Ligand SMILES: Nc1nc2c(ncn2[C@@H]2O[C@H](COP(=O)(O)OP(=O)(O)OP(=O)(O)O)[C@@H](O)[C@H]2O)c(=O)[nH]1
Ligand SMILES: [Mg+2]
Ligand SMILES: [Zn+2]
């Protein structure tokens with residue numbers, strides 16, 4: 001739960017000088033590295049101590065993209081299930097999701113489908129998703145190959161990155177890509193050729209799985 | 221609040237495991253469904269979460285103000301527009317002609333503009349790298365910008381915003397002015413996406429927001445909405461649901477907000493914007509023209525069973541038919557032009573006419589209507605217990621909180637309809653159980669036990685309890701909110717008590733709604749305030765399922781209408797008689813002279829009669845619609861005043877009571 005009194009975020013948070021505001025959410029099992037990933041991006045810091053996130057947290061960062069200033073409010077969610085009711089409440093406001101697993105943890109990879117179901121259940125319809133396999137620096141302990149990750153992403157119809165919060169691999173790239181995808185969606189929705197909207201698009205929307213699991217797990 | 225009871229006894233305190241333990245656990249079984257943990261949040265955890273929520277509050281407040289400024293910017297341009305008709309530039313008023321400015325037709329609003337007042341933009345083709353040039357008038361290009369910058373493009377409607385303070389001297393609830401404007405003047409989202417959802421998804425040119433329909437598995441989402449403050453709301457709800465607060469207060473937003481920084485006035489206003497999530501579509505910015513609501517009540521109902529949540533999106537489309545609107549400047553009645561987004565008119569809220577002291581109550585409080593289809597519709601507390609010996613599930617509807625207001629005084633007459641949803645997603649009982657109505661409150665204490673018999677113990681696991689709350693009214697029961705509560709935590713012995721946030725419509729709530737019986741049939745009425753003729757136009761379209769009164773199993777229905785009080789002439793009208801039918805179609809129009817101001821105090825009495833030759837006519841049913849109506853009726857009435865020169869059409873239920881007046 002860092003970041004509270006940190007003057008840096010306050011500066012960023014209060015900054016009203018921007019064109020667009022995107023809300024992003026990082027989700028995935030506990031300990032896959034969501035918080036580390038966000039800290040790396042926002043503060044360029046990393047610690048190997050594990051402090052599991054309590055409920056939710058967020059950081060704010062303003063970036064330039066195609067001569068526009070985009071203010072990102074990036075929500076870090078707790079992976080632990082006991083916070084699920086709180087975290088899912090934030091899905092509704094998110095334009096983009098970073099769905100993370102840990103390449104050294106099979107279980108976290110197997111849970112991806114469940115997270116997808118959560119997104120489908122709680123998020124706004126056209127939210128964009130990127131799948132991220134984190135901790136790619138730990139080659140010796142890797143259990144999920146790059147190929148498996150990529151295949152799953154293909155199946156889900158989303159883009160895929162392997163990253164390391166520790167070694168700062170692809171962290172920035174993931175955020176930039178997500179921002180780009182959202183920007184594309186935005187201009188598609190407003191400045192695109194009308195006759196083609198709705199035709200096959202390479203959007204990052206989750207495609208429906210044929211074996212579509214019924215989402216009876218709404219626990220409200 | 222006393223819903224602590226559902227949780228553990230003292231021994232079961234959650235102990236924070238060491239980091240290492242957590243890491244291990246994550247390795248082994250990971251976070252997914254390792255445990256059915258429902259440990260309440262510890263005070264320090266709650267504090268942590270609340271502090272995040274507060275930090276977010278600041279951002280949300282700034283966001284609402286920013287969006288308010290964006291909206292105002294477009295409004296200012298709109299206000300300056302001349303709108304002189306098709307032969308001169310919409311913005312500067314220059315006339316077109318051979319030697320004069322060339323006429324450019326704006327892609328979005330299809331109005332004529334001159335070259336000075338328009339911009340050309342390039343739009344991309346998706347399939348190729350080609351682009352196409354289109355022209356937009358300055359209003360529409362600014363609107364597109366605003367749509368992007370506010371996030372409305374994503375949420376398919378403007379998020380809540382606070383009008384800039386300059387125009388906002390009195391942010392009170394009482395009048396439709398100031399900060400509440402945004403909510404008031406945008407086309408109510410309810411009107412677009414609830415019952416009146418046009419059945420054919422009017423997918424339109426240009427700004428159509430593309431909907432991918434991979435939503436087959438989303439049957440029970442909790443209504444639409446998004447962005448902005450609701451997240452906070454939702455989260456707080458969630459915190460409350462998980463953690464019985466130490467403050468021991470009702471689980472509403474206030475328990476958190478009470479001491480958050482902004483001054484009282486803003487808080488009140490913010491409260492509004494939380495409560496009243498109404499959405500405008502970009503359409504309302506571009507096209508202040510036709511907003512005819514579709515009338516196909518039944519088709520709509522059917523489709524809403526299958527695609528209830530998708531409709532939310534589909535209907536928020538953009539300008540379809542762009543009919544040029546009468547030049548509103550010519551009308552000079554009690555309207556003031558507000559910096560309203562929908563460029564519609566708002567009624568000057570003053571009611572100086574010497575009425576009784578409580579006039580203010582009678583001025584329809586726009587803020588408090590239009591409440592359907594927001595995402596947070598209040599709270600419901602239930603207590604469920606199972607008696608295995610008799611296979612009976614006893615469900616106590618304890619209370620509800622913060623239900624949407626349904627009448628101008630901000631009150632509601634709620635009752636619950638309850639059923640069990642089986643694991644295969646069907647309702648178990650064909651008959652829904654219902655509680656009594658608790659009158660005139662948004663915080664009803666039901667305290668009523670509804671008993672379901674024949675519930676096998678093994679059924680509990682996968683089933684849920686479905687509760688839909690409706691507003692009880694003679695002329696139709698409006699949906700207030702619903703919740704699906706999993707029955708798996710219910711065990712034989714103790715009572716399971718839970719407080720849940722209420723969500724929007726879904727197929728179960730529709731089913732509950734359809735299970736209502738309307739023995740007197742329904743009537744389709746279309747209303748329009750015609751500013752040229754200064755009259756309320758009532759189009760009696762049709763009735764269905766009227767009661768048979770004659771020996772032949774049919775009736776000979778006609779409709780009588782009267783607007784009261786009618787200072788002008790006390791006019792009464794009736795339609796022609798349709799012989800031998802229970803489903804007459806009239807499509808007859810009647811004009812009642814009135815001013816929008818007077819309409820705020822008037823009521824339309826509609827009665828349906830069976831024509832009997834030689835003896836007195838039989839009464840078939842009635843509908844009363846006006847300033848003191850509730851729910852959908854009030855909505856239609858206000859829509860008609862707010863957006864004149866447009867027909868507002870709705871189905872209503874007929875009551876068997878003769879209106880006494
Ligand atoms: N080697 C390596 N370790 C990482 C990386 N990212 C995170 N970690 C470590 O993994 C552990 C968990 O990281 P967190 O970021 O706290 O995990 P989280 O996903 O936020 O977990 P919850 O908050 O419980 O949901 C910490 O000990 C981190 O130091 C990485 O890229 N490489
Ligand atoms: Mg974390
Ligand atoms: Zn001009």
Ligand SMILES: [Zn+2]
Nearest residue numbers: 326329357360
């Ligand atoms: Zn235009």
